[in-house]
Amino acid sequence: MSHAHGHEHAPPAPPRVRRTVLAIIVPLVVATVIGLIVLWPRGPAPTQRTDDVVRLRGTVVSATPACPVGTAATLGGPCGNATVEADGQTVTATIPSGASAPRVEAGDKVVVVVTEAVTPEGAADPAARTYAVVDHDRTTPLIWLVALFVAVIVGFGRWRGVASLAGLAITFAILLVFILPAIQRGEPPLWVAIVGSAAIMFAVLYLTHGVSVQTSVAVLGTLGALVLTGLLGLVVTDWMHLTGGGSDESAILTNVLAGIDLRGLLLAGIIIGTLGVLDDVTVTQAAIVGELAAADPSLSARRLYRSAIRVGRAHIASAVNTIILAYAGASLPLLLLIVTAGTRTRDVLTTQQISTEIVRGVVGTIGLVAAVPLTTLLAAWLTSLAHRAATPDEL
Known part of the structure; x- marks a missing residue:
């Protein structure tokens, strides 16, 4: 999400500017901390536990995926078998059929x-245990892909890459520890998204770009745009009577999490989805103004704005x-599904x-x-x- 921009060597801002920025930033930080405390997820999470499902990870020794025509292949049931070595044992597992089934x-x-099969007395019957291949194990490819990602980021960005x-x-920590658990426990998704995004x-911005007035400008611009996005989304979704439902995921969520605010979840998704692009734009604009001021200290605020906004339009x-x-x-x-159904454009x-x-x-x-x-x-x-403040070449 973070992008490095060239302001590492910017001199410190004059005290008057720093005091002005602190007067704006500190209350926002305090408000964010209070929001985290108030909305922090507490109590047990409502979940549909699947811990009793036993999963094995192994290697296919042999497989016979083909099915005779007119049997299970046409019925949509298990088709073929695979011999799998998993956890020190060799088992025969069925392979499902269908277009989305694993090959x-x-x-x-x-x-x-x-x-596990169950006897009439309710006990597990190991002799009647069955196995089924449900998916490919992608652990190793994912590890290599993440390693490549880290190598590219660090190799190109060096210490900036490490900070990124x-x-x-x-x-990810804020998403997994605060935002998702808070929404799961019934907190208002819109407020959770705003506080979590803040x-x-x-x-992230202070860690990646350093503590400076320029970074603070980017933070303030980002937060202002996020609040505007949330308010606009609130008005538009109400105006268009959007409930946040209509998808398979929303239908499942309403069954798993009773009373979940799907409309609020929609707004939270808009805010979080916009977040990553916003920081790039705001950091760039703050850096552009700083570079313009350093190149020509005589530029007024109006001329700085006009020059920087032209670059911003292109960006x-x-x-x-x-x-x-x-x-x-x-x-x-x-x-693609809707277009294939032959529905009129307006109806789509x-x-x-x-x-x-x-x-x-x-x-x-x-x-x-x-x-x-x-x-x-x-x-x-x-x-x-x-x-x-008599420091014309600093931001």
Whole structure:
């Protein structure tokens, strides 16, 4: 999520500017901490536990996936068998059929589910135990892929890359420890997303880009745009009567988590989905203003804003395309399904599923666009303040 921009050697801002920034940042940090305390997940989580399902991971020794025509292949049942070495034992497991079923062959790493038969007395019957291949074991490829990712980031970014990875770890920690458990326990998803996003921004941006006035400008611009995104999403989803339902995932969630706020979950998804692109835009705009001021200390706040906003427009043009394509790519199977059904374009666009994705993309993009003038204006104002404090070449 974090991107390095060249302001490592920027001189310290004058005391007046630092005091101004602290007067804005400190209350926001305190509010974020209070929000974390109030919304922190407490008590047991409502879950559908599957700990009693026994899974084995092993290697396929041999496989016979083909089924005779007119038997299980046409019935959609198990088709073929595989001999699997798992946990020091060799078992014969069934292979499911269907277009989405795993295709296995000798040498593949697979996951096998064990089903225990029960005697009339209610006891497990090991003699009637059955095995079924349910998926490929992707542990090793994932480890190598993550290792490649880390090597590329560190090899190119060096210490900046290490800081970026640390920021990514913090992001996942906040998602897994705070945001998801809090929503799971019934806290308002919108507020959880705003507080969690603020915590991510404070931790990640300062860690990745250093503690400076320039980074603080990016943080303030990001938080301002996130709040605007949340408010706009609240208005638009109410206006369009979007409930956040309509998908298989939402149907499952309503059964597993009674009373979950699906509309709030939709808004939380919009905020978190916009977060990663926002920090790149705001950090860039703050850095541009700093570089312009260093190149020509005589520039007024108005001229700084006008010069930086021109660069921001070019940046936002590509960023808008990025965020819209990201949402379209995530919805590609759904779009293909609806188009294949031969539904009219208007009917397609006004379905809850497609309207929800349109709202995600449009609201997130508007928040992204708003971040550019907001951050640029704040950076230009602080630069002008620094100049008036007789330190004309610092931000």
